[in-house]
Amino acid sequence: MKKRVLIITYYWPPSGGSGVQRWLKFAKYLPEAGWEPVIFTPENPDFDLKDESLEKEISNELEVMKFPIWEPYQLLDRIRGKKESHPGRVLEQKEQSFIEKAAIWLRANLMVPDPRVFWVKPSVKFLTELIEKGQFQAIITTGPPHSMHLIGRDLKRKTGVFWLADFRDPWSQWEFLDKLPMQNRVRDKHKKLEQEVLNEADVVTTISPTFQDDLEQLARRKINLITNGFDETDIPQGFSVGEKKGDSLHLVYTGIIDSIRNPMPLLKAMREEFSKEKGEVKFTFVGRVSDQVREEIAADSWLLAHVHFAGYVSHQEVFGFYEKADALALILTNTKNAKGNIPGKLFEYMATTLPILALGDPEGDSAKILKEAEAGQVFSHSDHVAIQVSLRKLFERSGKAESARGIEQYSRRNLSIQLAKLLDADSVS
Incomplete structure (x- = not known):
């Protein structure tokens, strides 16, 4: 029993x-x-x-x-006359009303x-x-x-x-x-x-x-x-990432981009490395992206032309984006908890067999997992040269991706x- x-x-x-x-x-x-x-x-x-x-x-x-x-939150929504009054979301706003500041103080202290x-x-x-x-x-x-x-x-x-x-x-x-x-x-x-x-x-x-x-x-x-x-039963029947052709790169990121996950160093490295490149280069966000990041991308003509926003999709729909990717981007936090930041999608990323390029703590837990599995690498947000070198290698890479080592334990x-x-x-x- x-x-x-x-x-x-x-x-x-x-x-x-x-x-x-x-x-x-x-x-x-x-x-x-x-x-x-x-x-x-x-x-x-x-x-x-x-x-x-x-x-x-x-x-x-x-x-x-x-x-x-x-x-x-529902009470605060009525007071504000708006929806989505979670302090976590309000904190990301550039300007906060008196009521919003008061709500954050109340959440923090009461x-x-x-x-x-x-x-x-x-x-x-x-x-x-x-x-x-x-x-x-x-x-x-x-x-x-x-x-x-x-x-x-x-x-x-x-x-x-x-x-x-x-x-x-x-x-x-x-x-x-x-x-x-x-x-x-x-x-x-x-x-x-x-x-x-x-x-x-x-x-x-x-x-x-x-x-x-x-x-x-x-x-x-x-x-x-x-x-x-990762759950192997989540992977759709017939899922395959195929073989990559050289001199092209489609990076895909899935998940949330907010105030503690900053993709801009990676995007700027892409622009610096490929702005004069004739090959196809593309970056796709799948999920919710903060207004601040959207505004930075909109202000840059090259990024605006090469970055695409798919919006939030169901978990099953994510696999369709994996199939179209050449590599996966992982944006880890750059904060005091960064070393222990292991997002759940890291393991699903590894299960796809696609190479992973991550920003975060190079000595953190995610970096150690990726290194052990030979599935990718984590670079510091400020290590622009290393990020560009990695992007170039991914751009020139061709052939079939290899499965991550020891992934069964996860x-x-x-x-x-x-x-x-x-x-x-x-x-x-």
């Missing part, structure tokens, strides 16, 4: 983006490893990105409990750890009875939003249930918090709550070696590493087996 694990996650289809992929895939493969997952997620969440195609991946046998949530904190008490009240009746042998919380971990903390305190806390990003050391006008006493509260979660969870997991080391220093305990990965199925072992080791049978 399978043991049941309750997965408490804010992000769930139709939410799009990397935040939903991790636990959607674990829920898919955990049954093969002896655990029956049950999802607990908001009934009416305020998602930033939506991808309704992901709902097709939810098994008919998977139980999904949706519980009402109240979030302050909603700790985040605006989803209002979901904690009602969720704990609802779930306590189910756990006390023995419906679940373990619970998992995944953050951000880190309010999910407070649900796990309170359920652990009330019921003693086995609890695994999963950190997809740091908490008190998260670069996003540095953007907020946060008072010192509030930052101290974040640290206190974080310590409670790190101390009281039975198992803690995170996605990168750097985050693992940072959390171990904070917690003075073992933190388990389970990276993100399959979602294998990662789910690792997760199940952590649950089996300590949870009550």
